Amino acid sequence: MTPRRIGLLHPGSMGARIGEILRAGGHEVLYCPAGRSPRTLRRAQDAGLRPVDCLEDLCEGTQILMSLCPPEAALDVAQAVAAAGFTGLYMDANAVNPERMRVIGGLVTKAGGTIVDGCLIGPVPTRQETTRLYLAGDARLTGEISALFNGSAVEVVVLDGQVGAASALKIAHSSFAKTSRVLAALAHALAAEYGVGQALTDEARRRSRPALAEPDFFATVAARAWRWAPELAQAAESYRTVGLPDTMLRGAEELLRTWNEHKDIEHAHIDQLLRELRTDQQHGT
Template sequence: MPTIAILAQGAMGAGIGRRLAQRGCTVLTSLAGRSEASARRAAEAGMRDATPAELAGADIFLSVLPPAEAQATAEWLAPALAAAPRKAVYADCNAISPRTALLVAGIIAPTGAGFVDGGIIGGPPREDGYTPVLYVSGEEAGRLMPLNDHGLEVRLTPGGVGAASALKMSYAGITKGLVALASAMILAAGRNGAAEGLRAELERSQPQLLAWFGRMVPPMYDKAYRWVGEMEEIADFTGPEAAAIYQAIAGFYATMATDNAGPKEATAALSAFLRKG
């Protein structure tokens, strides 16, 4: 059974850790500087606190963090990876642009550890058997395929480092971009007295879209703060053709995160719109 190191212990990291631990893997993490909530999630998932040296000695290291932490985490672990007598494979599974993935790969390369570019599509693993897909690319990507035998779904993406990140950026740019556009228009319609009419027209001409909004918009409220950095990475990914669009969407999600942490006026308006009918 392989030993897997995972940083950190958010919903996705803990979910992956729980699935691997349930399938018999040893799952390590680091609780240094983490909150009590993170420590609780780690314990409930069967993840064991470990030193950097112990993390670097794992068979596979999975970086599952907010995008802004990807480079700093690689830099933090690099000395331990360099000192490890047996070289792990370091998989960056964060929602980062291909350019950022190459920067992280450059941090890992001098350590001698293998590097895999990864992108997760879907929500955290659930007890009902649901599993997200981890897309991987790069010369070392095959080293993650044994995780398919331990409850995860790993798929190879053709191409080198950056290909899996590009797939993740493209998919998230569509889905999370559409969530932002729908939310912004629903809120604007409500402020201008057109909510009822918009709802009726969506029911008439776009019932599938309306149903999709009902599934996808409410879960956004608690995730909006994390999606800010992801939209900024997508802006970097798209380049000048659409960077301004995704920078604006990042700003929208920052506003939604503030509302969700405070008055919850916007989230209440969205939920009320989506519950009607």
């Protein structure tokens, strides 16, 4: 494709690597060093990114802006870009929820730009088949972003959905991935109190199927919820006893109790079970 001039906000570990990949594809990648840490500046320099003096120069001198920043900064960055009058294509690939993504999209389009919703899943891409960039929005715009990564280590997947769909995927995936790691840490903390940490690790290694890839198993969970909920109540007490937080266990216990009516019935439909987890359904609204 025709080489493009792309602005990057900002070259963190993921952003710098994305910038390096885009440069390898023949594109010019710019960034604004103002306010960046020495580590970020080194990464940008190592990636061959070209510095500009300020955000206004970045907005005026580029056709595409890519925002890859901490999620709590995503809205502020979009507001600053809109205030600078950017009228090109803005891709937000931050871990923000769909509602926040739609607000960001509104800011960008009101200022005269166009928006693509993106999310990156996987590690910093150093080889093929590890990192995917999911895109959602207008097909012409997602196609333009997708073409930038042809032949690179980033696999692009365009979703059937409007702005917010890619963000929803990121939140759904990361909420499980991050929470499960925290739960694993809690489980090992409890096991360590009783000297059974290695036994816990050994037992876990006997299971190889990822829970997130088994939605068909939800009906079995619901059928067992009547006894799993009290078990988690016991677990919560164990965590409290040794001074560990029980909040996540109590939350899981509460959710399991919403499935009590499915006791020993393993054929409930997945859609029904997922609806029952909604708080508005639980409260009868």
